[in-house]
Amino acid sequence: MKQSIVSFLFLFILGSTLQAQIKSPSEFLPNYGKQITFYHQTEAYFGHLVKESSFIKHQVYGQTNEERNLNVYFVSTPENLANLDQIRNNNLSAIGLSNQKNQKIGDKLIVWISFSVHGNEYAGMESAMTVAYELLNPANKETKEWLKNTIVILDPCENPDGLSRYANWLREISGKKTHPGLSDREHMEVWPGGRYNHYIFDLNRDWAWQTQIESQKRIALYNQWMPQVHADIHEMGYESPYFFPPSAEPLHEFIDQYQKDFHFSLGKNIAAKFDKENWLYNTRERFDLFYPSYGDTYPTYNGAVGMTLEQGGIGAGREIKLANGTHLTTKDRLTHHAKAVLTIIETASNQSDQLLKGFRGFMTNSRKKAKGVYATYVMKNNPKSEQLVELLKKNGIEYSYANASQKSIGFNYKTKKDNAFSIEPNDLIIKADQPRGVMTQVLFEPNQKLNDSLSYDITAWDLPLAYGIDGYALKNSLAINTKPSIDRKELMLPEKVYAFHIPWNNRTSAKVVSLLLQNGINVRTAAQKAVFGDVTVEAGGLIVSKGDNPTIVDFEKKVSDIIKTKSDYNYLTSGFSVNARDLGGENFSLIKKPKILLLSGKGVNPTEFGAVWHYLDEVIQYPTSIVDVSNIGRIDWSEFNTLILADGNYNFSDDLKSQLTDWIKKGGKVIAMNEALGLFENNDNYALRVFATDEDKTKAETEAKEKELKSRLFDFHNNERRLISSSIPGAIIENALDTSHPLSFGLGNSYFSLKTDARKYSLLTKASNVIYVPKNYSSYGFVGHNLKKKLEETVTFAVEKKEKGTVIYMIDNPLFRGFWENGILLFSNALFQVQY
Template sequence: MTRLIRFLLFLLSIQPAFAQNQTPDQFLGFPLGSKFAYHHLIVDYFKSIQSQNADRMKLVRYGTTNEGRPLMLAFVSSSENIAKLETIRTNHLKSIGLLPGKADAEVPPIVWLSYNVHGNEAVSANTSMQVIYELLNKDNALTQDFLKNMVILVDPCINPDGYERYTQWYNRVQNVSPDVTPFAIEHDEPWPGGRFNHYLFDLNRDWAWQTQKETQERVALYNQWMPHFHADFHEMGPSRSYYFPPAAKPYNKDVTAWQRHFNELVGEYCRKYFDKNNWPYFTRNDYDLFYPSYGDTWPTANGAIGVTYEQGGGGRAGLALERTNEHDTLTLNSRIAHHYATTLATLETVMSQREKVISEFIKFHQDAANAPTGSFKTYVVKTGDSENTRSFSQWLDRQGFSYGIAGKSISTKGTELTSATEQPVKIDNNDLLISAFQPKSNLLRILFDPKPALEDSVTYDVTSWGLAYIFGLKAYGLKEKLTPATNAAMPIENTVPAALPYAYLSKWSDSEDAAFLAELLKNGVLVKTSNTPFEMDKNSYASGTLIITRKGNERIPFDKLVTSLANKHSVKLTPVKTGFVSTGPDFGNDNVVALKAPKVVALSGDGISPTAFGAIWHYFEQQINYPVTIVNAAKLASLPWNEVDVLILPDGRYADIISDRQVEAIQSWVKNGGKLIAMEHATDAFVSKPGFGLTKKFSEKRKDDDTFKKYGEQQREDASDSSPGSMFQITMDRTHPLAFGCGEAYFTIVRDAYERDYLKDGWNVGYLKEDNYKAGFVGTKMAGRLKNTLIIGAQEMGRGQVIYLMDDPVFRAMLEKGKMLFGNAVFR
């Protein structure tokens, strides 16, 4: 009995030790900061901490990456708040009008901390372990005060696939003792680097467009919580110090006075930590609040305080890097310390203003719903009969906007958004109406803005993004308030007619049409298309219309297969009884041609732009679900040309990839029936080469005043010869198959000038004239280079074709009509 009592007393004595949270060091088995922790270990650490603190932490798996890794979010607060977490959420959304009813209790500030959106900025995910430990450390009085007064959301790694790509590589090549030598292999990250996600997209540019799986899943949860504050943790070049707010100019004009003030306040709290420790830092440079698709600007447009933190380091820094400019060695430990300090500063800032943080957030959304600012009170999007608003409607849903169809005909006046002209507007029954009187109308206004005001020209990303341009919409802004009659149009549902048709017709106007075509071809369906417009049964059909005839498809379950695939892709089919048309080519005419299922190859690897390649890869695999074979650019010379129908060269540096001999091999392949698609700087490889009609325009010599430019104005001098992303309307030859389905006006985001002369032996399908600029910043020197120049060209060569794209139509998967153009390039 005595021994039993002693054993029970022993168990009681060690119980606190078992209940104590493990530090990151204890859990990992190595000191935090001495090695990059693999993603699964970070996830397991969060699970371990949650298991010991179930009353104060809730861990949610909100999605998975393309490679199957979990996307996790930890909710951390007091036990009282965690017990009523759903009540807090619903009261919060009621208070801002995103749920019906009235809140029956006040809510605490909700702070969302996002780490590691760029995979090789790997300090962030490692910092998250220290953050979660200290938030739940009962001996830390400061963090326990945070939990009493806030709900804190911690995302340890937004981009697990990129993070793991980096850490797997680094942990394989690092020395036992980190090599601080800058030219060591552990500071030379291989292509494509860990910055991007699986499809090599920059997730920090995807908040507004939500083209990526990770973004869609994260924003869906974000919209369920609508945090008051969102902090985004990054790294920059290793020679730099640390950036925190105030942000640099330009600010978007719709950033409120309160948000500007709080941005300054965050900087004050950060400075206390950095000044106390004599850490270097900078503010008000480089990182602006203009383009509304970042982790700071998109939340800002949603009413939150959005901030970015940038630690010097990134993929090159590794575990330790000697820096001659700073006379120090930059270590992972020091980077963790800095990010941890700004995390605390963030939470302290919110704590200091918690009542006003909540009241200003409520006011932001109530004002938006009841008295929206801006000239337009309703946006009208014409649907016509082209079905080209499917993608747009899906995007509206992901953003959380309210909208619907008009439900009746209305005649009024409005401003056509791409031309900024006031016109009569005839609103039809199925046109979309989006009222500005809704809680998210500030975001709506910013994204619809066709020409956002830019207070400073020094900015490093897209400066024009109007939704009418991006989605290729006929859209109007109305000064009057109109209310939709119903939430949405009826879904498309095709059925097999009782009298089996001669053919099915499908219009070509939306990216889903390309996905429909791709699936038809994969299933062995014979698909034809008309290269000229035609009319039948009093209906007009544009060039590019798909004609799916019964003849030639006898070996497949024709009607069932075609209609089921059309329903899958929300494509409206028109069954017809004859191949005779009233105007235009009959279906047996030479202008009605068969489309083949091509074998497509795209180059990747050293020298190729990762994001340009990633956009192509994503287009085939996720947008149209059509097979693409990826080949390392270094293996181009050994390509079995007879097995390739289409070769895509993404943007890149091709001087070391394509030799003159390979140019000759490519030309021979094209002449035998191949199709070459050269994009952006890939076109450099063919300029003035024999047989290729691409030439560079004559450029004027540098003016004398450029010779004596001022060193202190270097940044602005550079900006004068740049276009970080401006909107242009390309003049198109709409009769050419590359332009089919691209609409009456084709807009694109121009980021560089290639100064290509018009083709003398080929088709100048798309080009810029004197007045094609629409919106966004273009430097004074760059502006002259973006006039009277070829953008899209096609050259017939023997039995094949070369397509020159000095513009990337699938850039960031943003441009709806660009996807149509690229589909034409591949399949037509």
């Protein structure tokens, strides 16, 4: 017995000695709080903590595009860390996501803190080191009490590539002295800035869509843990006082009272700590909880108390002088964050019973139809469902496929009415009655209730419309036989194939044609439907014939190896059609291989550029030359036949505009998006016009003057709300389309566009108005009442022929944030189907 006591005392003393060897961040990093820390230095510091403390464990959960590790660190008592997997399974078991439960291990609260999803908001990552140190510091007895019932998961940097871009820049331009004056270059970040990841995507808006590798890896781990509390640590403009919960309106109606209650009690606790230090702060003013793809809303809809914390700091560099005469330093910023984050952990630990009860109640109740109007969502069988299913898998949402036929009535997303329809085998069935029922309903609920129109982001995201699928929302549960997957018969190829047919119906079609062209294989596209025996080639359908590719050795194997990712491909044994559209006739034209120039640099919207770059590089894997807009005068135009102008202000000289027009006339194709349309707007050489007639222009100017006169007596307080009456922060707009035009191939009979600004153009003359807003159009989300009527009969996507060349006008961005699936196909049409 005495020997056991002696051994225990020895181990306790040894453990305490080891803990005492932990260095603070400033001891480990001499410039901590004075200069930005490189990402690898942060990793080194956390490596030191893991080596010296038994209260922390490390896990690499993925790698970025630039091959930096994505890390999380689990902080708790050694006993809890020894039982991490059992604690995780117990947590999942309590909400119906696991059958494994260890009765001997008590309930533990899980608190996940994410830092610096925006790379230039670097004080988040800096504060993560202080937070970790205070949790592990042997002298801090208070934090050890919190860890007894709490697992803290720290992700010190969600965006290592963006932070490294910013750190390299700030280090390169920094001198030994700080420069608090506003005019210094360390307060003027260069394009594209460190906010974004490698592909210049905003990862903070990618939680639900998971288009980026960082999001995919992080959410996969998140859904394995399902924490009760998640905090996302940000920065904002340097003049802004600190923001912490409660959040602003609008709050989604599915948010539980327990989540609101914790926000309020936490806010009071942080306020008390900040009051003691005389630090300024604000709550409930700007950051709402509505759009589902943020680092606060996504956890919220998955049962956690999700929140955003914001410290003033963007553009501050290492130190900046504020309007009130005080100086804001890196040390200030990280200290504020650390104080707030530690208060979150403290408050959560003290309220662990309430949080666990609230979380489990939320997840249990999420299975009930009472959370929303609809109990079942039916997506008609469609090749684009493949991508929708991938999204459901990423988010842990359960689904099945109909294995029988049945008549039903449901809300039709396209008509916005209850319609009778038939459920057929292979239709996709998603039920609200599932563990992640709230997240399911948030993504599919057709009419989200917006209790305040001053939203921080887009206000509609209905997935059937985004994916171009016929969808129905049913108020009742379905009693129908289902199956877990679609049975697909493997296509047996004959020894000799006359031609292959690849349907043009989803993003995989675009990737296939990309790979075929890169492999030197000629591809044709159908202008209209053609029938060859029992094979129907739709408008836009791809044809790869042996006759077009006589030099391809082992033609059948090489082509089938490339196109096999398209499960619905087929083959033709003859070029003779049933409906007089033979393979060698005018109905089938060769696709010209695009030679793409994409402009980047100052003036180009970084995220819109990134959306195009990611589409080309990742989605269809097509080679692209990217040139900084400042170097456009140095390019040889003859090397390219396609120019992509992402949203941006292109301040071309008159000479450069003339060169561009000449290049188009000789056979070039321009795809111009959003603000880039300014190059062509009201230009005598092009058809793009804001107003159809001079009379329309005069009328609009008269209305604007009358509005200006009326505004003289408006009160100041409601100015922001008056402004939004003419705005559209992000809503879904119904469009009519010319289905015979190549730009609309594969989209269906109507197109729903995600419109994110009030830009509008009249229907064009001397051009094809392929996709336009009709009279009495339907919409989802918030559209300002002064704008709604004015959008009628305006063009959304148009094509103008200029001698041998083409200009494609994209008023809305079909690649916005990379999740509008039907938009991805539309952009693919512009690239491959619309010929030069």
